[in-house]
Each structure stands twice: as structure tokens, then as C-alpha cells.
Amino acid sequence: MRLSFLGATREVGRSAVLLDTDSERLLLDYGVKINVKPTEYPKEVKTKLDAILLSHSHLDHCGAIPMLYHQHQPCPVYALDITRPLSKMLLIDSYKISRHEEEPERYQKRDINIAVRHFKAVEYKKPFKIGRVRVTFLDAGHIPGSGMILLETGNKRILYTGDFRLSDTRLISGADKDIPEVDVLITESTYSDREHPDRLKEERKMVEAVEETLANNGVALISCFAIARTQEIILTLDEYELGCPIYLDGMGKKATNIINSYPELQREYNSVKKALVRLEVKSITNSAMRKKIIKKPCAIVTTSGMLTGGPVTHYIEKMFDREECTLILTGFQVPGTEGATLLETGRYIHEDLDLELKMSVRKFDFSSHASRTELFNFVKRTNPDKVFCVHGDNTQRFAQELREEHGFDALAPKDDKIYTVE
Numbered sequence: 001m002r003l004s005f006l007g008a009t010r011e012v013g014r015s016a017v018l019l020d021t022d023s024e025r026l027l028l029d030y031g032v033k034i035n036v037k038p039t040e041y042p043k044e045v046k047t048k049l050d051a052i053l054l055s056h057s058h059l060d061h062c063g064a065i066p067m068l069y070h071q072h073q074p075c076p077v078y079a080l081d082i083t084r085p086l087s088k089m090l091l092i093d094s095y096k097i098s099r100h101e102e103e104p105e106r107y108q109k110r111d112i113n114i115a116v117r118h119f120k121a122v123e124y125k126k127p128f129k130i131g132r133v134r135v136t137f138l139d140a141g142h143i144p145g146s147g148m149i150l151l152e153t154g155n156k157r158i159l160y161t162g163d164f165r166l167s168d169t170r171l172i173s174g175a176d177k178d179i180p181e182v183d184v185l186i187t188e189s190t191y192s193d194r195e196h197p198d199r200l201k202e203e204r205k206m207v208e209a210v211e212e213t214l215a216n217n218g219v220a221l222i223s224c225f226a227i228a229r230t231q232e233i234i235l236t237l238d239e240y241e242l243g244c245p246i247y248l249d250g251m252g253k254k255a256t257n258i259i260n261s262y263p264e265l266q267r268e269y270n271s272v273k274k275a276l277v278r279l280e281v282k283s284i285t286n287s288a289m290r291k292k293i294i295k296k297p298c299a300i301v302t303t304s305g306m307l308t309g310g311p312v313t314h315y316i317e318k319m320f321d322r323e324e325c326t327l328i329l330t331g332f333q334v335p336g337t338e339g340a341t342l343l344e345t346g347r348y349i350h351e352d353l354d355l356e357l358k359m360s361v362r363k364f365d366f367s368s369h370a371s372r373t374e375l376f377n378f379v380k381r382t383n384p385d386k387v388f389c390v391h392g393d394n395t396q397r398f399a400q401e402l403r404e405e406h407g408f409d410a411l412a413p414k415d416d417k418i419y420t421v422e
């Protein structure tokens with residue numbers, strides 16, 4: 001059988017792997033590279049697909065799927081049930097942004113609806129067959145509904161990790177503990193060169209930053225990704241019993257509603273809804289409300305996570321010169337994004353805005369990816385004969401370390417090569 005990597009080779013973004021067994025052609029993810037302009041797409045699929053297997057709803061994994069329907073690939077998309085509404089939400093949002101920015105149109109809005117109609121829900125640990133390939137989704141512990149995809153065909157076992165995290169977060173449990181040994185491992189490598197700081201310490205520091213801001217009569221503006229991070233922050237604020245008005249704004253509201261409809265995917269059943277009730281979190285729906293709430297000390301949880309747009313832009317515009325306020329970043333800021341530029345220069349530069357911030361800016365690590373140690377441990381645990389390192393800025397270094405220090409046959413694939421697995 002043959003593997004070709006249509007993206008995410010030596011980069012984060014455009015995840016797409018094509019598995020061709022001669023009788024079946026399966027596409028593992030088909031994502032875009034966001035936060036670059038214009039958006040980058042994976043290599044074209046030149047064959048007729050039997051199925052798309054989607055690891056999770058992030059755009060770097062699903063963002064190019066509508067393009068396949070635009071090109072009349074009528075195949076099903078297998079994913080956890082929650083991945084369908086979450087993907088739809090992100091796809092529609094990214095389509096709107098691409099129209100606003102007048103990017104070349106790679107597909108039309110109706111192709112998103114066609115794609116969504118082709119989703120077929122799968123469950124963790126319930127194997128199913130596509131032709132002669134046995135497919136099993138295992139919990140990847142990254143975001144609600146994220147899966148590692150185990151493919152068994154002939155006497156070969158292939159595992160595609162998608163994005164994963166081994167240790168628990170407040171929202172979800174870490175990846176399945178009983179993942180079997182495999183012959184071929186295709187692993188993400190996002191943090192292959194970095195450890196995460198201690199999570200509990202990081203949580204405490206974030207809550208302290210919010211409390212200090214409130215004590216100074218300021219507003220704590222917490223910028224979050226809509227999926228998983230928003231809910232993780234809500235659960236953290238609940239854990240530390242933050243006693244101030246808390247507001248939720250932006251796409252995180254919709255993501256929270258979707259995640260609340262799948263209470264069984266949360267580490268503690270229905271924990272998010274319970275926290276929202278306990279904290280009396282209010283949703284912000286219009287600009288009049290936005291204007292009003294920033295007059296008094298409060299915490300606002302809002303998108304986008306890298307300050308690339310959404311209500312966080314509006315709040316920064318209104319509060320940038322208020323020294324008593326704090327902007328809190330809760331995730332990695334991709335180089336080139338407004339968030340990364342702000343950390344480097346102290347300026348918020350977005351479309352027509354160029355603001356020097358007097359409000360303080362703090363950044364905390366709430367990552368939902370495996371750390372360097374977890375990545376190495378995972379490779380050892382699955383004990384593969386062959387490792388393909390993808391989805392990382394340092395995949396070559398990671399593969400080299402796996403080869404030279406741990407004796408694995410590891411490589412960072414190139415996207416113009418076909419790899420045969422015997």
C-alpha cells in the first residue's frame with residue numbers, strides 16, 4: 001500500500017494523507033493552512049476516493065473538504081458526531097472571512113452544505129469497514145470529538161494520530177490509554193521541541209492575573225479559541241470560584257452550545273453547562289451590551305484566540321488605553337498573526353487599526369497538544385516499525401532524534417513523494 005502526504009509536511013496546517021491500498025483510497029483529513037494570506041490548500045486529490053476520515057473539526061484538518069465536493073467527489077466523511085456541527089461552524093466562518101478578504105474562491109458556500117450532508121457519525125472504539133480496511137476511531141484527547149484513526153488491512157496496522165494530548169484537561173480526558181502497538185505511525189509533531197509549563201501553575205497564574213485586574217477596577221479580556229479553549233477557561237474560572245460578572249462573546253458561544261449538546265464527551269459529564277450556571281455567565285449579543293459591560297470590572301471570554309478578528313478586536317479598540325485592564329492570551333500565537341505581532345511590538349495592528357496598548361498583555365499556555373515528552377512516550381508506547389512525523393515546524397529534527405537516540409525508523413515525509421509500505 002502507498003501513503004502520500006498532501007500537506008502538513010514540515011509545517012503546521014494543511015493536514016492531508018492519502019492511503020492507497022490498491023482496492024481502497026482513503027483520505028485522512030483535508031485541511032488548510034490558516035493565518036497565512038492567502039489561505040494555503042493541500043495538494044490536489046487526483047484519484048477517486050472511497051472515504052474521507054476526519055480526525056477533528058479544526059480547519060487545519062477539515063478546511064479543504066468542501067473543495068472535494070466542488071470537484072464532485074461524492075464520498076462519505078467519517079467522524080465523531082460532534083465534528084459535523086463544529087466543522088460546519090468553522091467552515092462557514094472561514095468562508096465568510098475569505099470572501100471579506102477577497103481571496104480566490106476555491107469552492108462555493110453550497111459546497112460546505114454538500115460536504116456536511118456527507119458526514120457519517122462514528123463512535124470511539126467501534127470498528128467499521130471500508131472495503132477490506134477495518135477503521136477504528138480512538139479518543140485523541142485534543143478537543144471534544146477528536147480521534148486518532150487506526151487502520152487495519154492485511155497484516156498491517158497503521159495509526160494516524162491527528163492532533164492529540166495524553167494528559168487530561170479540565171474539559172476532556174487525555175487520549176485513550178490502551179492504544180495498541182502498530183506497524184506504521186503517522187504522528188503530529190507540534191510540540192516536538194518544547195515542553196508545556198505545569199498546567200496547574202499556569203491556571204493559577206491566569207486566575208491571579210484576572211483577580212489583580214478586577215482589584216484595580218479593570219476588565220480582564222480573555223481571548224480564546226472557540227472550540228475547547230473557551231470551555232476550558234470557563235471551567236478554570238469555575239474551579240477557582242471567580243466572583244465577578246463573567247461574559248461570553250463571539251463564536252465561543254456557539255461552540256459552547258454545541259459542546260453542551262454532547263455532555264458525555266466531557267471528562268465530567270455536563271461540566272460546562274454546570275459551570276456556566278454556577279458562574280452566572282451571560283452571553284453578549286450586540287454592541288450596546290459590549291459598550292455597557294466594559295464600564296465595570298468584569299471578565300470577558302471571547303474569540304478570536306489569535307486576535308485576528310471577532311469581538312476581541314472591538315474590545316481592544318475600546319480599552320487599549322486603559323492601564324487598569326488586561327488582555328489575556330490563552331494559546332499559541334502563530335507567527336504573523338495579530339496576537340504574535342502584539343507580543344513582539346506591543347502594538348495591535350489589524351486592518352485599519354494600529355494601536356499601542358496601554359492595557360497589560362499576558363500570555364498563558366493552555367495547550368491541547370502533546371508535549372515533547374508525551375510525543376516521545378507515545379512513539380515508544382506504540383512501538384512502530386516506521387514513523388512519519390508530520391504537523392510540526394521541526395518534523396525533521398523530531399524524526400532525526402527518534403532515529404538516532406531511540407532507534408526508530410522515522411522520517412519527515414515530503415509532499416511530492418509516494419511512500420510504499422510493505
Ligand SMILES: [Zn+2]
Pocket residue numbers: 056058142163
Ligand atoms: Zn487541532
Ligand SMILES: [Zn+2]
Pocket residue numbers: 013015058060061163391
Ligand atoms: Zn492541527
